[in-house]
Amino acid sequence: MRLGVLDVGSNTVHLLVVDAHPGARPLPAYSHKAELRLAELLDADGTISDAGVERLVATLHEGIQVAEDKGVEDVLPFATSAIREAANGEDVLRRVARETGVELRVLSGEDEARLTFLAARRWLGWSAGRLLVLDIGGGSLEIAYGLDEDPDAAVSLPLGAGRLTGSDLPGDPPQYDDVRALRRRVRAEIARVVSDFTRFGTPDHVVGTSKTFKQLARIAGAARSAEGLYVQRELNRKALEEWVPKLAEMSAEERAGLPGVSEGRSRQLLAGALVAEAAMDLFGVESLDICPWALREGVILRRLDHLPAP
Numbered sequence: 001m002r003l004g005v006l007d008v009g010s011n012t013v014h015l016l017v018v019d020a021h022p023g024a025r026p027l028p029a030y031s032h033k034a035e036l037r038l039a040e041l042l043d044a045d046g047t048i049s050d051a052g053v054e055r056l057v058a059t060l061h062e063g064i065q066v067a068e069d070k071g072v073e074d075v076l077p078f079a080t081s082a083i084r085e086a087a088n089g090e091d092v093l094r095r096v097a098r099e100t101g102v103e104l105r106v107l108s109g110e111d112e113a114r115l116t117f118l119a120a121r122r123w124l125g126w127s128a129g130r131l132l133v134l135d136i137g138g139g140s141l142e143i144a145y146g147l148d149e150d151p152d153a154a155v156s157l158p159l160g161a162g163r164l165t166g167s168d169l170p171g172d173p174p175q176y177d178d179v180r181a182l183r184r185r186v187r188a189e190i191a192r193v194v195s196d197f198t199r200f201g202t203p204d205h206v207v208g209t210s211k212t213f214k215q216l217a218r219i220a221g222a223a224r225s226a227e228g229l230y231v232q233r234e235l236n237r238k239a240l241e242e243w244v245p246k247l248a249e250m251s252a253e254e255r256a257g258l259p260g261v262s263e264g265r266s267r268q269l270l271a272g273a274l275v276a277e278a279a280m281d282l283f284g285v286e287s288l289d290i291c292p293w294a295l296r297e298g299v300i301l302r303r304l305d306h307l308p309a310p
Contacts, residue, residue, distance in 0.1 A: 001019075001020065001021060001073045001074065001307075002017060002018070002019055002020075002029065002070070002071050002072050002073050003017070003018050003019075003020055003026070003072065003073065003074050003075075003076065003300055003303065004016065004017045004018075004067040004070070004072035004074070004075040004076065005018075005075075005076045005078075005296045005299050005300055006060070006063050006064075006067070006075055006076065006077040006078070006102070007078060007080075007295070007296050007299075008036075008038070008056070008060075008077070008078070008079040008080070008082070008083060008104060009038075009079075009080050009082065009137060009138055009139075010037070010038055010039040010080065010081055010082040010137060010138025010139035010140075010160055010162050010163065011035065011036070011037055011038075011039070011137075011138035011162055011211075011264070011265070011268075012033050012034060012035055012036060012037075013033070013034045013036050013056070013059045013060065013063060014031070014032070014033045014034075014296065015030075015031070015032040015033075015063045015066055015067055016028065016030075016031055016296045016300075017029045017030040017031070017032075017067065017070050017072055018300055020300060020304055021304070021307070022304050022305070022307050025122075026297065026300050026301070026304070029070065030066075030070050032062075032063060032066045034059045034062065034063070035264045036052075036055060036056060036059055037138070037162060037264075038052060038056065038082035038083070038086075038138075039081075039082050039138050039139050039160065039162040039163050039166060042086065042166075045087055046085070046086060046087040047086060047087040047088040048082075048083070048086045048088060048089075048092055053092055053095060053096075056092070056096065057095065057096060057099050057100055060077075060096060060100045060102050061100055064100065064101075064102060074303075075102075076105075076299055076300070076303055077102050077103065077104050077105065078104060078105045078106070078107050078299060079093075079104045079105070079106050079107070080106075080107055080112055080137065080139060080140070080295075081109065081112075081137065081138075081139030081140040081156075081158070081160060081163075082138070082139050083104070083106055084106050084107070084108070084109075085139070085158075089106070093106070108156070109140055109142065109155070109156020109157075110154050110155070110156060112135070112137075112140070112142050112156055112295055113133075113135070113142035113143060113144040113151070113154035113155060113156055114144060114150065114151060114154050114298075115295055115298030115299055115302060116133060116135045116142055116144065116209055116294050116295045116298050117131070117133045117144035117146065117149075117150075117151045117154065117298070118149055118150070118298045118301055118302065119209070119291070119293040119294055119295065119297040119298035119301060120133045120207050120209060120291045120293060120294075121146075121148075121149050122149070122293070122297075122301055123291050123292065123293040123297075124205065124207065124291065128204060128205040129147065129203075129204030129205060130145070130146070130147050130200070130201065130202075130203045130204045130205070131144075131145065131146060131147070131151075131203060131204070131205050131206075131207070132144075132145045132197065132203035132205070132206045132207075132283065132285070133145070133151075133206075133207055133208075133209065133291070134206070134207070134208045134209070134213070134276070134279050134280075134288070135208070135209045135210045135213075135294060135295070136159075136160065136161055136208075136210050136212040136213060136272050136275050136276060137160045137161070137210055137212075137295075138160045138161060138162035138163065138268070139158070139160035139162060139163045140156045140157060140158055140159065140160045140163070141156070141157045141158075141159040141160065141190075141275055141279070142154070142155070142156050142157075143155050143156075143157070143193065143197065143279070145197045145200055145203060146200075152200050153196050153197050153200065155193050155196065157189055157190065157193070158189075159186055159189060159190070159275050161212050161265075161268040161269070161271045161272035161275065162268050162271075164182060164186070164268075164271035164274075164275070165267055165268040165270070165271045168181065168182040168185070168271070169182060169270065169271055172251050172252050172267065173248065173249055173250055173251050174248065174270065176248075179248050179270070179274075182271065182274060183274050183278070186274050186275050186278045187278045187281075187282065190275075190278050190279055190282050191282055194282050194283060197283070198283075205289070206283075206285045206287075206288040206289070207288055207289045207290070207291040208235060208276070208288045208289070208290055208291070209290075209291045209292075209293070209294035209295075210294055211265060212265075212268075212269070212272035212273075212275075212276065213235060213276060213288075213290055214233075214260070214290055215260050215261050215262075215265065215269060215272075216235055216240060216243070216269075216272065216273055216276055217233050217234065217235040217290050218233075218258075218259055218260030218261070219243060219258045219259055219260060219261065220235055220236060220239040220240060220243060221239065222234065222235070222290065224259070224260065225260070229292045232289065233289065233290040234287050234288065234289050234290065235276070235280075235287065235288055235290065236286070236287045237277070237280045237281065237285060237286050237287065238286075240273065240276060240277050240280065241277060243273065244270075244273050244274065244277055247269060247270045247273055248270055250270075252266045252267040253266070255267075255269050255270075
């Protein structure tokens with residue numbers, strides 16, 4: 001069957017269309033993205049502005065139309081931290097349902113971590129052993145660890161690259177003191193949960209998912225996306241540590257000129273790099289592999305698990 005995942009994230013609304021059936025890997029058929037940056041459309045009191053809701057409604061109308069045009073049989077719509085944590089999140093959901101017919105399922109942070117872990121496990125297989133998965137989104141950082149398909153530990157922290165950029169790095173380029181303060185904050189928050197994972201032992205394999213990790217790996221020398229999904233890509237902590245001060249001195253426009261960095265994500269790349277560096281350091285990770293599957297694939301895989309076998 002042809003499935004569509006409609007992902008309302010903190011940065012984008014992304015429709016991923018796949019051809020899938022139980023027992024087989026989902027094959028990507030079409031991808032449609034719209035930059036929305038909901039995390040940056042919050043009023044001072046934490047509500048999504050009227051303009052932001054109107055843009056969301058229009059974008060969802062477009063996504064549903066594209067899904068219909070591509071022959072999608074079943075659309076799986078979900079939202080993550082931007083709506084989950086908005087002060088008017090429930091009102092936004094009701095308006096979206098009323099004006100578009102889309103009933104968005106709001107995932108908890110732990111749901112995000114567990115579904116992303118499932119995707120990474122299926123991509124890497126059982127031979128990866130004990131797996132530690134790090135995912136930096138626009139609104140949150142997800143961490144999960146385990147030996148099976150369901151992780152033994154999974155947490156979500158409010159350390160997304162878009163969120164931190166908007167709240168802690170107002171300058172372009174940012175002020176030195178702002179960067180240092182954010183670095184301290186990020187490390188303190190991650191340090192609080194490290195023992196929840198290290199008590200299970202040292203992971204056999206560490207992976208990073210999400211656009212942030214992919215872009216950081218690319219500027220550190222990893223293969224281009226054009227070379228395909230199956231090319232191994234990794235991010236070395238030493239290389240990342242060398243890049244962080246360079247990114248801090250660059251403007252968003254200068255970062256957009258780096259290989260693999262999109263203009264829409266360039267402003268938040270520094271915050272993402274600070275989170276990645278802190279997580280790798282505090283978990284004692286010298287190098288991690290980039291996994292091309294993440295939350296959207298996890299949602300699809302879980303849906304397929306509940307379909308009857310042919």
